Amino acid sequence: MRDAYHEELDSIxxxxxxxxxxxxxxIGRATTAMLDADLKLAESVIEADQKVDDLQHDLEAxxxxxxARQQPVATDLRIVVTSLRMSADLERSGDLxxxxxxxxxxRFPERAVPQDLHATILEMGQLAQRLMAKAAEVIVTKDVDxxxxxxxxxxxxxxxxxxxxTHLIEDRWKHGIETAVDVTLLGRYYERYADHAVAVAKRVVxxxxxxxxxxxxxxxxxxxxxAEGV
Amino acid sequence: MRDAYHEELDSIxxxxxxxxxxxxxxIGRATTAMLDADLKLAESVIEADQKVDDLQHDLEAxxxxxxARQQPVATDLRIVVTSLRMSADLERSGDLxxxxxxxxxxRFPERAVPQDLHATILEMGQLAQRLMAKAAEVIVTKDVDxxxxxxxxxxxxxxxxxxxxTHLIEDRWKHGIETAVDVTLLGRYYERYADHAVAVAKRVVxxxxxxxxxxxxxxxxxxxxxAEGV
Numbered sequence: 001m002r003d004a005y006h007e008e009l010d011s012i013x014x015x016x017x018x019x020x021x022x023x024x025x026x027i028g029r030a031t032t033a034m035l036d037a038d039l040k041l042a043e044s045v046i047e048a049d050q051k052v053d054d055l056q057h058d059l060e061a062x063x064x065x066x067x068a069r070q071q072p073v074a075t076d077l078r079i080v081v082t083s084l085r086m087s088a089d090l091e092r093s094g095d096l097x098x099x100x101x102x103x104x105x106x107r108f109p110e111r112a113v114p115q116d117l118h119a120t121i122l123e124m125g126q127l128a129q130r131l132m133a134k135a136a137e138v139i140v141t142k143d144v145d146x147x148x149x150x151x152x153x154x155x156x157x158x159x160x161x162x163x164x165x166t167h168l169i170e171d172r173w174k175h176g177i178e179t180a181v182d183v184t185l186l187g188r189y190y191e192r193y194a195d196h197a198v199a200v201a202k203r204v205v206x207x208x209x210x211x212x213x214x215x216x217x218x219x220x221x222x223x224x225x226x227a228e229g230v
Numbered sequence: 231m232r233d234a235y236h237e238e239l240d241s242i243x244x245x246x247x248x249x250x251x252x253x254x255x256x257i258g259r260a261t262t263a264m265l266d267a268d269l270k271l272a273e274s275v276i277e278a279d280q281k282v283d284d285l286q287h288d289l290e291a292x293x294x295x296x297x298a299r300q301q302p303v304a305t306d307l308r309i310v311v312t313s314l315r316m317s318a319d320l321e322r323s324g325d326l327x328x329x330x331x332x333x334x335x336x337r338f339p340e341r342a343v344p345q346d347l348h349a350t351i352l353e354m355g356q357l358a359q360r361l362m363a364k365a366a367e368v369i370v371t372k373d374v375d376x377x378x379x380x381x382x383x384x385x386x387x388x389x390x391x392x393x394x395x396t397h398l399i400e401d402r403w404k405h406g407i408e409t410a411v412d413v414t415l416l417g418r419y420y421e422r423y424a425d426h427a428v429a430v431a432k433r434v435v436x437x438x439x440x441x442x443x444x445x446x447x448x449x450x451x452x453x454x455x456x457a458e459g460v
Contacts, residue, residue, distance in 0.1 A: 064311055071301035081294055084311065088318065169408045177410050178399045184414040 005070050008062065012083050015059040017136050019090040020200070022052050024132035026097035027193055031125025034104040034186075035118055037111045045101035052094035056087045063087075075207075082203050086139070089196040089203075093132065096193040100125075103182060112182045114175045117167060121183075124160050124190040127153065131197035138201045142208050147201040157194040161187050235300050238292065242313050245289040247366050249320040250430070252282050254362035256327035257423055261355025264334040264416075265348055267341045275331035282324035286317045293317075305437075312433050316369070319426040319433075323362065326423040330355075333412060342412045344405045347397060351413075354390050354420040357383065361427035368431045372438050377431040387424040391417050 026045050033042035063080050066072070072080060103112050113121050131153055138147045164187045167173070168180055206212055256275050263272035293310050296302070302310060333342050343351050361383050368377045394417045397403070398410055436442055 064307065067297065067311070068303045068307050071303075073298045073301075077294065077298050081297070081314065084314070085318070088315070165411065168411055173407050177403050177407070180407050180410050181395065181398055181414045184411045185418065188415065188418060 008066050016086050016139050019055050020136035023094040024129050028129040030097045030100035033101055039108045042101040042104040046098055049094045049098040056091040059087045082207050086200050086203050089199045093193050093196040096189045099189050128190050128193045131194050135197040135200040138204045144205050144208055147205045150198050150201040154194050154198045161191050238296050246316050246369050249285050250366035253324040254359050258359040260327045260330035269338045272331040272334040279324045279328040286321040289317045312437050316430050316433050319429045323423050323426040326419045329419050357387055358420050358423045361424050365427040365430040368434045374435050374438055377435045380428050380431040384424050384428045391421050
């Protein structure tokens with residue numbers, strides 16, 4: 001039987017999973033809104049972000065109340081503090097999905113993304129959504145192997161990001177500067193979204209093992225030259 | 231006389247001020263490195279970010295130890311939790327300064343910023359540095375009026391950002407796509423840097439008043455149409 005204290009801890013975990021679910025859905029729908037120039041869908045994503053913000057505030061208030069009332073130590077303390085960080089990552093991911101939707105709205109009825117980049121942006125959006133679904137699964141299962149797998153998926157995002165930039169700076173680019181600016185920002189939004197999903201998973205690794213994910217797989221880290229600067 | 235507990239709390243505050251000082255210096259030096267195409271300076275900024283990361287880890291460890299050992303409640307608890315968030319903001323600001331320096335390095339010996347945008351980028355860099363200096367002062371003084379002032383300064387950053395974009399999408403733009411991409415990302419880095427400085431100040435307002443800064447000055451918020459999307 002769980003006591004009230006652990007029930008509260010669990011409910012914070014549930015809140016995180018719900019946030020991850022919402023922001024995962026948001027990036028998928030924002031990408032669709034962008035590629036289809038669907039104004040209504042874009043606006044629904046923009047509005048729905050309020051729900052994520054509310055969840056974060058609620059979750060933070062509950063975490064702080066738990067700290068004050070129960071004064072957890074050791075692992076339990078680490079769980080609560082780490083939950084606060086995860087909720088910040090998820091809230092920020094929601095903002096980034098909202099940015100994508102706002103760009104779709106800003107360019108409506110035009111499409112922000114030219115046809116020859118649709119496939120790449122679609123893939124970035126799908127990968128972002130998958131990363132967040134895995135992050136949610138990691139929160140639920142505490143599966144360290146799955147968490148470490150997210151870093152590999154993130155390398156894929158870096159490659160897609162690189163593809164986008166290569167396309168942009170090719171001499172054949174014929175879509176003008178405004179579209180280049182839009183595509184540059186979009187690339188950045190997806191990349192940062194993925195970073196936050198990976199950060200959530202890494203924090204679970206830290207909770208489970210007490211070690212930072214980076215230390216566990218130093219050998220796996222692939223340096224993608226220059227990628228960190230874009 | 232201060233007891234050991236409050237000395238620990240104070241030392242966490244000192245750590246935050248030191249982080250703010252370092253990342254303030256970093257954005258100033260990164261901007262100079264960018265505008266002068268100074269490779270050595272860029273590399274020194276890139277290396278120095280490690281110090282910021284180390285400070286953050288150290289500060290977090292001390293904050294968590296303080297929570298475990300002293301089990302603060304009420305205001306003291308809020309100070310510790312808020313300090314964790316501020317340190318995350320400051321660490322991220324350091325990353326953004328590092329991104330600017332990395333772009334300077336990537337384009338060396340060329341200059342990433344064309345001459346006709348030097349003044350705007352210089353102004354963004356200086357404003358970013360000033361915002362962080364004020365954020366540090368707010369941490370020290372807990373001056374709510376000064377904290378609210380940062381939001382006004384941030385409006386200035388939004389205007390500069392807008393100037394940059396207007397320049398980019400003008401028909402007269404003659405610097406090519408790669409430079410447009412660089413300038414787009416630079417604009418984003420400075421804007422996000424400023425956001426984090428403002429967030430630090432807002433968190434102090436929350437500590438002092440128990441209210442979120444947004445609620446205190448709802449009337450002052452200026453909606454800069456579309457700005458949030460870029």
